[in-house]
Amino acid sequence: MTYLIWRLHRTHAIVSAVVIVAITALIVPSGIAIANSYHHAVMNCSVDHVGCDYVDGTVFGSNGIFTSLVQDLAMAVPLVFGILWGAPLVAGEFEASTEDFAWTQGVTRRRWALTNLGWALLVAAAWGGALAALFTWWRGPNNALHSPVTFIYFDVQGVAPIAYTMFAMALGIAAGALFRRVVPAITTTLVVFVAVRIATALYFRPLFAVTKNVSALAGVPPLSYSLGQDILGGSNTAACKTLKCLAAHGAYNHISYLPANRFWPLQGVESGIFLVLALALALYTFWAVTTREA
Amino acid sequence: MSNEPLAIETVALGKRYGSTWGLQDCSIEVPEGGISALVGPNGAGKTTLLRLLVGLRRPTSGKARVLGRAPAQDDGDFLASVGFLAQDIPLYRQLSGAEHLRIGAHLNCQWDAAVAEQRLTALRVPLDRPVHSLSGGQRAQVALSLALAKRPRVLLLDEPLAALDPLARREFLTSLANVAVEGDVTVVLSSHLVHDLERVCNHLILLTASRVRLCADIDDVLAAHRVLVGPRRSTAELERLFTVVKVTQTERQSRVLARLDGPVLDPAWEESEVGLEDIILAYMAQDEALTAGPLSMVGGAG
Amino acid sequence: MSSEVLKQSISFQLNQSSGVPAYLQIVQQVEQALRMGTLRAGDQLPTVKQVVAEVTINPNTVTRAYRELEHAGLVEGRQGIGTFVVRRPHGPPPDKQIRLARSLVRWVETARSAGLDDQAMEAMLRSLLRTASNRGVA
Numbered sequence: 001m002t003y004l005i006w007r008l009h010r011t012h013a014i015v016s017a018v019v020i021v022a023i024t025a026l027i028v029p030s031g032i033a034i035a036n037s038y039h040h041a042v043m044n045c046s047v048d049h050v051g052c053d054y055v056d057g058t059v060f061g062s063n064g065i066f067t068s069l070v071q072d073l074a075m076a077v078p079l080v081f082g083i084l085w086g087a088p089l090v091a092g093e094f095e096a097s098t099e100d101f102a103w104t105q106g107v108t109r110r111r112w113a114l115t116n117l118g119w120a121l122l123v124a125a126a127w128g129g130a131l132a133a134l135f136t137w138w139r140g141p142n143n144a145l146h147s148p149v150t151f152i153y154f155d156v157q158g159v160a161p162i163a164y165t166m167f168a169m170a171l172g173i174a175a176g177a178l179f180r181r182v183v184p185a186i187t188t189t190l191v192v193f194v195a196v197r198i199a200t201a202l203y204f205r206p207l208f209a210v211t212k213n214v215s216a217l218a219g220v221p222p223l224s225y226s227l228g229q230d231i232l233g234g235s236n237t238a239a240c241k242t243l244k245c246l247a248a249h250g251a252y253n254h255i256s257y258l259p260a261n262r263f264w265p266l267q268g269v270e271s272g273i274f275l276v277l278a279l280a281l282a283l284y285t286f287w288a289v290t291t292r293e294a
Numbered sequence: 295m296s297n298e299p300l301a302i303e304t305v306a307l308g309k310r311y312g313s314t315w316g317l318q319d320c321s322i323e324v325p326e327g328g329i330s331a332l333v334g335p336n337g338a339g340k341t342t343l344l345r346l347l348v349g350l351r352r353p354t355s356g357k358a359r360v361l362g363r364a365p366a367q368d369d370g371d372f373l374a375s376v377g378f379l380a381q382d383i384p385l386y387r388q389l390s391g392a393e394h395l396r397i398g399a400h401l402n403c404q405w406d407a408a409v410a411e412q413r414l415t416a417l418r419v420p421l422d423r424p425v426h427s428l429s430g431g432q433r434a435q436v437a438l439s440l441a442l443a444k445r446p447r448v449l450l451l452d453e454p455l456a457a458l459d460p461l462a463r464r465e466f467l468t469s470l471a472n473v474a475v476e477g478d479v480t481v482v483l484s485s486h487l488v489h490d491l492e493r494v495c496n497h498l499i500l501l502t503a504s505r506v507r508l509c510a511d512i513d514d515v516l517a518a519h520r521v522l523v524g525p526r527r528s529t530a531e532l533e534r535l536f537t538v539v540k541v542t543q544t545e546r547q548s549r550v551l552a553r554l555d556g557p558v559l560d561p562a563w564e565e566s567e568v569g570l571e572d573i574i575l576a577y578m579a580q581d582e583a584l585t586a587g588p589l590s591m592v593g594g595a596g
Numbered sequence: 597m598s599s600e601v602l603k604q605s606i607s608f609q610l611n612q613s614s615g616v617p618a619y620l621q622i623v624q625q626v627e628q629a630l631r632m633g634t635l636r637a638g639d640q641l642p643t644v645k646q647v648v649a650e651v652t653i654n655p656n657t658v659t660r661a662y663r664e665l666e667h668a669g670l671v672e673g674r675q676g677i678g679t680f681v682v683r684r685p686h687g688p689p690p691d692k693q694i695r696l697a698r699s700l701v702r703w704v705e706t707a708r709s710a711g712l713d714d715q716a717m718e719a720m721l722r723s724l725l726r727t728a729s730n731r732g733v734a
Binding site: 328464492496513 | 610613615618644649653655657
């Protein structure tokens with residue numbers, strides 16, 4: 001059965017390996033350059049960031065476009081797996097009428113489902129992990145200047161990419177098992193994946209936020225991700241045009257933010273959620289392949 | 295029925311899809327060895343029956359036994375002993391014949407690669423080109439070789455001739471006949487065409503409108519059915535004594551196709567034998583008449 | 597034009613629309629070959645496999661035909677080797693057959709000039725044979 005899977009997905013495996021190697025070839029030199037540049041810049045300014053305002057611009061300014069392109073790429077990788085590898089896995093067999101092939105060659109439906117799901121999720125985890133490791137390393141210096149909890153920065157490092165890729169793969173396969181046609185499977189995977197990712201970012205992550213009132217002159221702590229700031233309260237503040245004036249009139253800043261130290265707990269919980277979703281989808285696929293009738 | 299061992303046996307087997315019955319009250323016996331033709335119009339239930347026998351569908355009612363065991367998708371032994379060739383010939387278009395054989399060797403416990411290769415080479419089917427570049431007949435032969443290489447004891451084929459040109463059909467049937475020569479395999483193949491099957495099959499199962507009409511050796515079917523021709527008169531007496539399948543009344547003549555289980559004593563009826571295709575068509579027409587209503591009885595007002 | 601050469605003693609033809617059962621056609625074709633001297637005592641009949649390959653017919657049909665011939669004492673099967681001719685069928689030798697054929701040709705010419713066409717002649721012969729065999733059975 002493994003031989004059959006290899007033979008059918010040989011092209012997928014080779015192409016994805018080539019892509020990973022290409023991405024590595026792009027990222028590694030860039031990461032080394034960034035790290036060097038950062039250390040130089042830091043050594044030339046004081047330790048507590050005062051006077052280091054220009055480090056950011058010096059190190060990352062010139063690489064701005066490249067940086068965002070690479071990160072958008074990293075965000076898309078899980079979805080690409082779901083669409084190009086996951087969606088055609090079961091659906092493609094139905095469209096080509098080969099869904100009975102393995103069965104007529106002595107492979108029970110159960111074995112077929114388990115082996116296919118097993119290998120697909122393993123590959124998703126491996127490639128997701130490789131990219132996560134790569135990008136976590138690449139973002140090292142950046143994390144010292146920009147909060148890793150920031151949206152997008154959070155999504156491409158740590159362990160979350162592994163869970164996202166496994167979820168996308170499981171989603172693609174399940175959609176394929178449901179519709180038995182590749183195009184509806186791809187569309188569904190795309191829509192559902194984007195919706196779930198946006199929903200977790202918008203509604204789930206703020207659950208870990210810290211909310212408090214600080215001086216109107218202050219903002220969110222350094223290296224945290226701001227979820228909102230509101231100047232509230234005070235009296236006779238209508239005429240004020242400066243923050244100092246507002247502060248003098250008793251106004252305060254109502255802030256909501258994700259502190260840097262919430263990074264790993266958030267990574268753990270969000271990964272857990274996506275892994276549970278992936279498992280549920282895998283169970284559905286197993287049921288659809290073994291029990292659901294034509 | 296004889297006491298030969300049965301390769302396939304069903305008792306009141308039925309399958310319902312939603313509110314329609316794909317197959318109803320199907321009780322058949324197929325003796326071991328030999329080649330059986332499963333015949334009927336499109337939609338009669340042939341594919342449903344084959345898929346039930348092979349375990350790809352679960353019955354709504356009744357039961358089936360193939361080689362003495364109930365068909366099950368997850369029974370490895372069952373899968374190894376029953377071969378199935380689906381109507382759309384499941385092969386991976388981008389892989390070659392040789393690669394399919396290699397995959398088969400990996401997947402099956404029992405595998406006779408040499409025989410499969412010899413067959414295909416003798417038929418001049420190229421094994422190194424992707425399957426999509428082969429003709430329909432060649433693809434069918436590759437699929438048949440894959441089914442045979444695992445040495446099944448029962449081989450079920452769903453409309454294998456449908457997409458083949460006449461020469462390819464003849465070659466495929468010859469291959470099946472050879473299979474029967476070589477081993478103890480029971481073959482059942484379905485078709486909505488009768489003419490080709492008659493040469494090679496010794497047993498017939500006729501399905502119309504999801505029910506079994508005939509299940510017997512072809513020789514017995516031919517021996518039992520007769521066409522009776524006589525001057526125009528009522529057929530009520532005949533209908534009382536025998537199973538009348540088709541009545542044609544003209545101004546001067548009555549012609550009756552019936553299954554006789556005894557002698558026809560009335561000398562006015564002239565008996566003659568009737569070909570298999572005509573027998574089958576008569577049963578199919580009978581069914582249409584039943585579903586369409588009494589006014590459409592063949593031959594006009596009775 | 598296509599031609600083939602087969603390594604077997606005689607070849608067979610199956611007429612599906614003749615109403616004669618397949619096994620009987622095989623029996624008749626072997627008997628005819630024996631009558632005409634095409635097959636002689638000691639010759640081997642084509643194997644079941646050879647017949648199936650040539651005619652696309654159920655192997656049981658061939659086996660049945662050969663068994664009928666064996667019952668009639670015309671052939672004998674030797675386990676593992678094949679089926680061999682034992683003797684000609686009882687009946688006139690080839691030269692008598694030829695003489696009978698010649699008288700049949702004269703009758704056909706007479707019938708044709710009297711106005712009977714081929715089908716009428718065939719129908720007449722068939723009904724005569726049927727009556728004759730019925731008389732034999734009854």
